[in-house]
Amino acid sequence: MTVTSDVRLTLTAEQQAVVTQPWDGWTLVTAGAGAGKTTTLTYRLEHLTAVEELEASEILVLSFSRSAVRELRERVDRLAVTARRVRAYTFDSWALSLLLQQDPGREDLTSLSFDKRIKMATEAIEAGLIEQTEIGRPAHVVIDEVQDLVGVRRELVEALLDRFGGDSGFTVVGDAAQAIYGFQVSDTRERAAETNRFFDWLRSSFGVELVELRLTDNFRAVTSEARLALPYGRRLQDLPREQSDADAKATAIHYELRALLERVIDFGSFDDGFVRDSLLDYAGTTAILCRDNGQALLLSKELGDNGVDHRIQRSARDRLAPEWLADILVATSAAAIAEDRFLEIMTTLTTPDGLDVTRAWRSMLRVAGARGQLDLSSLHRAIAEDRLPDELTCQFAHRITVSTIHRAKGLEFDRVLVLTPGALPDGRADNDPPAEARLLYVALTRARHDLYRISRDRDWMVRKFAHGYPPMERWYRGGGRGPQARWKRYGMEAAGLDINREVPAGADEPTSDPVGTQRYLTDCVRSGDAVELRRLHDLPMSAIETPQYGLFHEGRPIGSTSERFRQDLWRLLKVSRDWKVERWPLRITELRIDALETVAGSPAVAKRFGLNDRGVWLAPRLCGLGRFEWHGGSSELEGGFDA
């Protein structure tokens, strides 16, 4: 097998057994956290291409999250040679590319929900689409993290293996102890039935010919604290099938895991100078993990207030075309560029730490390559249609990351600080002890070296608003626990598409200076910078929207809000059906720049505003839990009931 020698790992006999299965074999690999599943898959891909001589295009690699795809991609690039051309996709992006193959001109796909596209892709597979398009029948299917295959994604994979399993091989890898995405199935009884369902389906469909292999070592955790939770993996994998028994066992495990966490050192408060320095001075990577996004937003604020540069881990579904793509598109008027020219342009840009430009080149060629060159119109189209490869759109590792445990799945960090969770609530209908116990297990198994806990009082004023159609899901600052609590609104979370991207920043209110604004974004605006929204006037944009807000960075306007933001803010302020929203916050503070993104829009629009002929511009993305400021300093909701 060809692997790059400098980083070659010595695989264990168990790992080697997985790697060397024949290409047409049906293999299920189960293992605990840090057992080297992703690493083993990397070597498996190399074996399939180098020894079994499959073409990269004959291998289909699917995984659950973008970060998992990127992790696999990076390891392939580091450890493998012949497998480097193998493509890895999330289920969602593969479903989309399949549907685009079926009907390349379809423009409505990106507006459909992820689940709808997955269902359509499943139907397309069943109708024989893959054989009819240039994708062709895969000779081998590799799927990572199968424990999280529930609902429509499980059905997609079952359709795929049903159709091709007979003639093709597969390698599927998972850890039932880390199944934490069951909540995608909203009905709790159905959810319980989903646990292990894919494993059961696989065993019954492929019978004795299914080769089941286990990996039993742990390579990640090198200290005793980092290893604390490992013995619980097996117990979580083997939870009873009967729901009440499983709940009882999982409740006990959750209790024990919490007790283990109580025994590790409390990292302390970020406003303590010593604690702050030890965060800033640490040379490795640190993750601060918590149960939900409300907590992540509060911890991020605490870090920001204390001058600790960090990033909030985005949702796996939040795709963002990086800023430097705009520079590539406008650096030349040529129709296509060769690798040399690309590398030359990249040397003139400030790119994120850790960006491997050769790898980025290869990734872009996959969607916009034409005879070895990068076709810039195809690249523009790929950005506009949200078809960039997953490894280009996910976040780069930062030294300090605040994340929910869900979003940290599949990742590892040198040091992990886990926010101590509360005890499981008794007798609540939405209580799901197996899911909670697995979640805590995932959190406690992410560290390579140091594991700490942090303790914060629960802020009951920070809640999730999740209602209505179209669905709106945001964290907000509400009232406390009293009878008036439901009428209070003190702030709202910023989300991915809150800033208008339809026209270049600066093309509409409040500046009307697109060229200057684009330059200012490039020169002066950085991830993590503090920004605020200011209401521009008192005229609501429609009956279900607030007035327009401008985005300000150090007093300078750099954009305006999207329709989606204005509608969401209006919905949050409309505290009941009869409540008439009449006033809106004057300012929304405590927001930060998440990143600048490349928007591929209309060339005519970009030209009209004096930018470029390509139709490309930058737009700021926001993050943080905004705080409303009403005029007069009052923080009360303003408005009134309909007469």
Ligand SMILES: Nc1ncnc2c1ncn2[C@@H]1O[C@H](COP(=O)(O)OP(=O)(O)OP(=O)(O)O)[C@@H](O)[C@H]1O
């Ligand atoms: N044979 C090996 N020798 C040395 N290190 C290894 C070996 N196999 C894996 N590792 C290392 O162990 C760590 C964990 O591996 P990996 O991420 O592949 O595990 P995993 O089972 O996918 O983890 P999880 O399911 O918890 O996300 C990585 O840092 C990887 O480089």
